[in-house]
Amino acid sequence: MSTVKAKILLPAISDVSGLDPLHSVTRIAGVRVYDVGQGDAIALLDQNGEPFFHLDYGGRQGNMLKTGPAIDLRLPVHRDRLVMLTHWDEDHWCTARNGQRARAAMWLVPRQSTSPRAVAFSLTLSDAKCIPESVVGIAQRFETQSADSDSIWWEKLGAHEPGIGHNEDCNRTGVAFAVVSGRHKQVILLSGDAAFDRASFYQHFRSNGYELRGMVAYHHGSSHDWRLATSKLLEGWKGNPTVLFSCAESNPFGHPNKQQYQGVAGAMQTTFGLRAVGLHFCDILFGRP
Numbered sequence: 636m637s638t639v640k641a642k643i644l645l646p647a648i649s650d651v652s653g654l655d656p657l658h659s660v661t662r663i664a665g666v667r668v669y670d671v672g673q674g675d676a677i678a679l680l681d682q683n684g685e686p687f688f689h690l691d692y693g694g695r696q697g698n699m700l701k702t703g704p705a706i707d708l709r710l711p712v713h714r715d716r717l718v719m720l721t722h723w724d725e726d727h728w729c730t731a732r733n734g735q736r737a738r739a740a741m742w743l744v745p746r747q748s749t750s751p752r753a754v755a756f757s758l759t760l761s762d763a764k765c766i767p768e769s770v771v772g773i774a775q776r777f778e779t780q781s782a783d784s785d786s787i788w789w790e791k792l793g794a795h796e797p798g799i800g801h802n803e804d805c806n807r808t809g810v811a812f813a814v815v816s817g818r819h820k821q822v823i824l825l826s827g828d829a830a831f832d833r834a835s836f837y838q839h840f841r842s843n844g845y846e847l848r849g850m851v852a853y854h855h856g857s858s859h860d861w862r863l864a865t866s867k868l869l870e871g872w873k874g875n876p877t878v879l880f881s882c883a884e885s886n887p888f889g890h891p892n893k894q895q896y897q898g899v900a901g902a903m904q905t906t907f908g909l910r911a912v913g914l915h916f917c918d919i920l921f922g923r924p
């Protein structure tokens with residue numbers, strides 16, 4: 636693994652509150668987690684079950700979608716929709732090298748120290764901006780206009796303890812997301828590769844009685860950075876959550892460690908397991924599991 640680092644050079648957006656990715660959305664139905672082997676590619680679904688917001692765009696290892704013209708159909712992104720990245724590890728963006736429609740969309744990304752390849756890719760995007768430093772460590776929210784509004788919460792994490800590995804900066808300073816249903820009072824956690832106890836607002840939902848409807852296990856089910864605080868956040872959180880592990884069937888990292896999630900998960904699946912039944916994605920929808 637290369638130790639050469641570079642920094643994302645894109646300009647920062649002047650005002651994140653000017654973004655309104657929910658402008659045509661009355662209700663968030665849930666999330667669609669695509670099977671991209673090792674990595675994340677997630678769409679948020681509107682009231683019609685259609686993707687309207689994209690989070691990460693897949694990797695290379697074990698990814699059956701990574702080549703060919705089908706990528707724009709398999710991982711659909713409309714030109715006027717927002718793509719956000721949790722962080723710059725390649726398993727979260729590099730499928731977009733082949734995704735013409737994804738590359739034409741607006742991207743909002745974290746400024747991180749990362750690989751020169753990631754920096755080079757970022758410069759091929761037609762409309763991409765960085766999250767400004769002024770909102771690092773502060774939870775941000777996009778909301779629907781309906782009465783019991785649904786929302787997307789996110790926070791660009793600041794660095795915590797020093798990292799011990801070459802990629803620690805990307806994992807530890809990424810963007811953590813939560814998707815919230817006001818009507819069902821449920822939340823779905825999408826923390827990318829960042830240990831989910833690091834997002835300050837996750838505890839807010841637990842403390843305020845929201846059910847945990849589901850999550851994509853952080854860092855593909857890795858044990859790395861699993862801490863007491865991580866266990867404590869999940870233990871006894873009400874709900875019957877679906878936990879998905881977005882790793883390749885075989886990987887050199889030992890993902891996933893499912894035992895960590897025993898006792899908190901109502902239903903557990905691996906995304907690679909979907910292929911056996913011919914599915915390329917799995918939806919986690921608000922309401923009853």
Ligand SMILES: [Zn+2]
Pocket residue numbers: 674675724726727828854855
């Ligand atoms: Zn990853």
